[in-house]
Amino acid sequence: MRILLLLAAAGGAVVIGSTWGWRWVLAPLLGWLFIRWAIGSLRSMAVGERTQAALDQPQPVVVEPAERTLYWCEDCGTELLLMTRGTGKAPRHCATAMHARDEVPRN
Numbered sequence: 001m002r003i004l005l006l007l008a009a010a011g012g013a014v015v016i017g018s019t020w021g022w023r024w025v026l027a028p029l030l031g032w033l034f035i036r037w038a039i040g041s042l043r044s045m046a047v048g049e050r051t052q053a054a055l056d057q058p059q060p061v062v063v064e065p066a067e068r069t070l071y072w073c074e075d076c077g078t079e080l081l082l083m084t085r086g087t088g089k090a091p092r093h094c095a096t097a098m099h100a101r102d103e104v105p106r107n
């Protein structure tokens, strides 16, 4: 059905273009494309704004863990506190893997 409508529109465009000139076909086509582009870009901006609003919503506060993980370097003694675990692998310092130590913080 859609193909038939498209073929009818193309036939009508050929008839109009060959009879009165192609500007009567191209101008409305360009206008239609411009309106579709404008509406699409406005709609994408509205979606982006909604996404940004969802990001701005307050996030739940991370509850202080009962146990925290520290990593220490055997060579130089550097210690670091793990805030967010990306992978299960230990970070490296002085070209060696750091050692993990779990601590229970005192309150």
Ligand SMILES: [Zn+2]
Pocket (backbone or CB within 6 Å): 073, 074, 075, 076, 077, 078, 093, 094
């Ligand atoms: Zn080190």
